[in-house]
Amino acid sequence: MSIGGLHMPTDLFTRRTLIAAGGAVAATWVSGRLVPARAQGLAATPSMRGGSNNYIPNAPIVDRIGGGGFWMTGTVRRAGDGVPLAGQRIQIWAHTTEGYERDPHSHGATLTDANGEFRLEMPQIVPAFGQPHGHLAYDSDEFETVFLRPVMSSSQDTSLRADFVLKPA
8 A cells, every 4th residue: 555655564554543543544654664643742731820829738539519510621631742641630629609719618629531531510600809710730749730720701601621731740
């Protein structure tokens, strides 16, 4: 088989590999072999100014904060290669309809799934200091601590997404 004038062994480029790749193949030649391309040089997420405000170390892992109705979601990946990180602890807190961001009952943590994704339901976020925003923290020993303070586009939004790219400690 030839692609772009290069001859490739057919056992490396089959219908099965196309299907597994979802119809799109991103690949590169390494040592005479076709291998999947990987993200190179994915930069780590820097901590945001004000992100650590009212942080409570070791907030408990919870199924939900308060009565729910609002979703905080995101992903956690490793800097450099972008590999999703499973089992990572993300703490979430905010000023909500049920409490202030300094209140212990407004804090909770969750773990990322096998795809590096997290989701935690919490009460509706309301503006504090004029902005509706959430706080998230990655604070384990394996990677450098990152605090995020994403601002919502509207106080009527019912979800907020924040993605982490972590640098090994």
